[in-house]
Amino acid sequence: MLHLSTPRPLDAAAVLAWYDRHARMLPWRVPPRARAGGERPDPYRVWLSEVMLQQTTVAAVGKYFARFTQLWPTVAELAAAPLDAVLVEWAGLGYYARARNLHACARAVVERHGGVFPDTAEDLLTLPGIGPYTAAAIAAICHDERAAVLDGNVERVLARYHALSVPVREAKEDLRSELARSVPARAGDFAQALMDLGATICAPRSALCMLCPLEPGCAGARTGNPLAFPVKAAKAGRPVRYGHAFVMRDGDGDVYLRTRPDKGLLAKMTEVPTSEWAGALAAPNYPVAADWRHHGQVVHVFTHFRLELEVWSATVPAPALLTEGWWADPRATGREALPTLFRKVLAAAGI
DNA sequence: TATCCGTGGAT
DNA sequence: TATCCAAGGAT
Numbered sequence: 001m002l003h004l005s006t007p008r009p010l011d012a013a014a015v016l017a018w019y020d021r022h023a024r025m026l027p028w029r030v031p032p033r034a035r036a037g038g039e040r041p042d043p044y045r046v047w048l049s050e051v052m053l054q055q056t057t058v059a060a061v062g063k064y065f066a067r068f069t070q071l072w073p074t075v076a077e078l079a080a081a082p083l084d085a086v087l088v089e090w091a092g093l094g095y096y097a098r099a100r101n102l103h104a105c106a107r108a109v110v111e112r113h114g115g116v117f118p119d120t121a122e123d124l125l126t127l128p129g130i131g132p133y134t135a136a137a138i139a140a141i142c143h144d145e146r147a148a149v150l151d152g153n154v155e156r157v158l159a160r161y162h163a164l165s166v167p168v169r170e171a172k173e174d175l176r177s178e179l180a181r182s183v184p185a186r187a188g189d190f191a192q193a194l195m196d197l198g199a200t201i202c203a204p205r206s207a208l209c210m211l212c213p214l215e216p217g218c219a220g221a222r223t224g225n226p227l228a229f230p231v232k233a234a235k236a237g238r239p240v241r242y243g244h245a246f247v248m249r250d251g252d253g254d255v256y257l258r259t260r261p262d263k264g265l266l267a268k269m270t271e272v273p274t275s276e277w278a279g280a281l282a283a284p285n286y287p288v289a290a291d292w293r294h295h296g297q298v299v300h301v302f303t304h305f306r307l308e309l310e311v312w313s314a315t316v317p318a319p320a321l322l323t324e325g326w327w328a329d330p331r332a333t334g335r336e337a338l339p340t341l342f343r344k345v346l347a348a349a350g351i
Numbered sequence: 352t353a354t355c356c357g358t359g360g361a362t
Numbered sequence: 363t364a365t366c367c368a369a370g371g372a373t
Contacts, residue, residue: 053369060359060368094357097372131371151369169352195369204367205362235366236354265356303356340358 010161012184014213019193022200026058027065032189043117043142044075050134051102055095058199064093076115079106087269087337096269096339101129121147132176141188148180149191153198159230160202160220167233202226238306242281245274245298245309245342247349248288250319250327255351257336258325265302270337272345273325277307288321290314295348300341307341311348 020032028049030041048068052061067089072078078086083103090099105128109117117138118124124135136147150158155168158175168175184190201212207226209215220226248256260271273287286292295311319327328336330351333343 050369055356055368055370056358057360057368092358094359095370097356098370101371129371133370137369149369152367153369192369199369267356301358303358304354 008217010179010182010214011217012182012190014216015193015197016184016186016189018213019189019196022196023189023192024196024200027062029192035186035189041142043138045069046138046141047075047105047117047130047134048102050137051098051129052093054098054134056093060093064089074115075106075109075117078103079110079115083268084337088335091269091337092340092343094340096266098129100268104128105130117142119143119145121145137191140183140191144185144187146180146183146185146187147191148176148183149194150176150179151195151198153195153202154179156204156230157194157198157202157214160207160226161214161218163219163223164229164231166231168230169233236304238301238304239279240306240308241277241279242308243275243277243310244284245272245311245345246284246287246292247272247295247311247313247346247351248290248319248322249313249315251315252327253330254327255330255333255346256316256319256322256325257328257338266339266341268337269339270342271339272342274309277309281308281310284310284312286312286314288314288316288318290316295350298341298344298348300344309341309345311345313349 023032025031028041028045030039049061049065052064071089072081083100086099086103087096090096108127109115119139121135121139124130124138125132133149133151136149139145140147140149150172155175158164158179159168164171197212197214201208205227209218209221209226212218215221218226220229256273257270258273260266260269262268275282275285292312292314295313298309298311300307316322330346333346
């Protein structure tokens with residue numbers, strides 16, 4: 001316990017009692033009363049929700065989860081779908097490696113496990129897109145494996161509970177082993193309880209300690225300023241990159257789209273052609289000679305840089321020369337795997 | 352281990 | 363407007 005001054009197991013009974021009264025109703029969740037009756041969630045739905053929820057809010061996930069489970073009710077059906085169809089449905093949700101790994105994972109479950117998700121965190125961890133958190137969450141929620149389910153919410157709860165004096169990143173394994181000591185038999189409810197607690201009571205900008213079942217043992221509450229935890233690491237600045245986006249129309253008004261490279265940002269997603277994105281704005285190097293019209297700029301903020309694209313459009317005189325991509329009906333862009341950035345570009349060009 | 356990888360909502 | 367940040371994983 002390098003970083004925990006007063007390590008002490010959590011009061012799991014108090015956490016579970018709180019959860020029995022306050023569990024949030026979510027589409028992929030089996031509420032505690034039904035769980036007590038023996039009902040267990042479908043591992044496919046739990047896995048799908050956990051992957052969608054990685055670094056993503058419950059509110060953002062809702063429609064996507066409903067759409068995916070409607071289109072592909074089982075892991076076998078998802079595995080049978082083409083990757084392109086999965087990317088189309090994932091478009092807008094972000095972190096697109098998740099969609100590629102989701103599809104690879106579905107196929108691995110079918111090919112290596114007969115279409116049944118493994119039961120243990122250890123085996124789940126071998127699958128694409130499933131890391132320590134997701135493996136532990138699935139095993140705990142579906143099978144009550146007493147795994148340490150440590151996500152951002154739980155990290156915050158524990159950082160406050162232990163009044164952790166260093167950034168979470170430096171003490172993550174300490175928190176994980178300390179958490180593992182606290183996990184009760186109802187491991188699935190316990191995991192979901194701590195996450196709900198972090199989302200509603202022990203939230204980033206508010207700590208409703210008077211409502212918290214962990215308050216009696218909480219070192220952070222005892223300091224009088226629980227919001228001081230977790231301690232923040234120094235943040236890196238966000239550079240700005242600049243470029244040009246070229247929206248091309250053919251004689252029918254269709255828009256030229258193409259697929260992005262296999263690796264890197266927005267890999268394998270659909271795009272409008274752009275210039276390189278550089279630290280300074282260069283003069284536009286139009287892809288074809290045409291009467292180009294300027295539509296102002298689109299600003300899009302990624303995790304590690306801010307992008308400002310000048311948007312141009314033109315009707316191109318010889319569309320047959322553009323063979324790398326395809327021409328899409330502008331009224332049907334919902335069927336394209338367009339990330340939000342390029343939907344903004346099309347909107348700026350009046351599409 | 353630090354960095355890369357999206358997006359939208361809250362403040 | 364700027365900043366933070368949300369159920370992380372891969373490399």
